[in-house]
Amino acid sequence: MEWKTYYLDMILVPLGFLMTIGYHIWLWHKTRSEPFSTSIGINAHARRFWVPTMLKDIEKKNILVAQSLRNLIMGSTLMATTSILLSAGLAAIISSTYTIKKPLDDVIYGGHGEFMVALKYVTLLTIFLFSFFCHSLSIRFLNQLSLLICTPQDVMSMVTPDYLVEILERGTTLNTIGNRIFYSALPLLLWIFGPVLVFLCSLAMLIVFYNLDIVSESGKKEKIVLSDESNYV
Template sequence: MGWKKSYLDLTLVPLSLLFPILYHIWLWRRIRSQPQQTFIGINSAARRLWVFAMMKDNDKKNVLAVQTIRNAIMGSTLMATTSILLCSGLAAMISSSYSVKQPLTNSVYGAHGELVVALKYVTLLVIYLFSFLCYSLCIRFISQVNFLINVPQGDANSLVTPDYISNLLERAFSLNIVGNRLFYAGLPVILWIFGPVLVILCSVSMVPILYNMDIAEGKGKAGIRKEDKMDGKISAAV
């Protein structure tokens, strides 16, 4: 009897996890091999060029650099605040005396016992906690860049080089990307509360959306020629 109630969860939920995992493995390989064809690789190269440009003409662009980094910090702070607020609400719901099973009825497909429903909320809580952790570390690295980007470059023995600052900035945005993907992963888990069928539908629908967000399609022959010229530069920057 227990199998009849939970077989959808045991089959559809692991299957729904498989799609985004395989997609991100493929995306990671694409970024490593062909970064010029992904927005992540192009943006990474652009950020490195931006750091070199800001530090090369620091006397004129120091205010612009600080304002740009401040805007990035504000965006990560907003997402971190949203994540921790969701965590607080979920923690309050789990720890309250109100049964987490009560919002669900027998019309929900799949397992809907108190243990399973509590597992859904705990899974969602863990996802948003890790998302908050990534955003917090991102803010930490960007704050370091905010201080170091205006360091004078006259001393030949200075340890604060454009390469060092670029690496810090890339770590920050890598953590920001991970935080965003974890935040997106919370949506199928939220739908899992209402049944496993919605989970796999949401996961399958998110893959083409993420593909359009990550992959830079060609824009004609002229665009392809420009990409060929920039290929070596982007690969070296990434």
């Protein structure tokens, strides 16, 4: 009887997760092997040139640097705040003694028992906490970069352009990971209404991700040729 109640949750929800994880493994491999075919690879390559370019004339470009880093920090701060607020709300729901009503029991497929409801909210809470953790670390690295990039090179010889690029890469990579973790929780929000919606939303998210991540052949021809370097991330 339990299997008949939960079998859709046990099949469709993990399948949606596996599709998302498989896509990002494929995207990571494609970014490493063909960096200029993905927006992540192109952006990573551009960041390697951004820091040395800013350092060449930092006295005139310090405002541009501050504004660019501020925009990155504000984006991470917004996502971190959203994640922790959602985590606090979910924690309040989990710890509440109020019985959560089962939504549309006779219409939505899947399990609606107390264990399944608790599993849904705990899973969402865990994902949002991981997203908050990644964005918090991203803010930490970007704040560090904003201080070090204006440090005179002759005063602190250890603050090299390569070191600053490494800090920028860590901050932006953590920001990207935090965003992807946050987006992976969106299908799970629909799990409250049944596993079928989770699977369909996961498919829709993959289509959106693919169109955002992969650079079309026509688009690549119009881009500026950067170089043949292939070591990224």
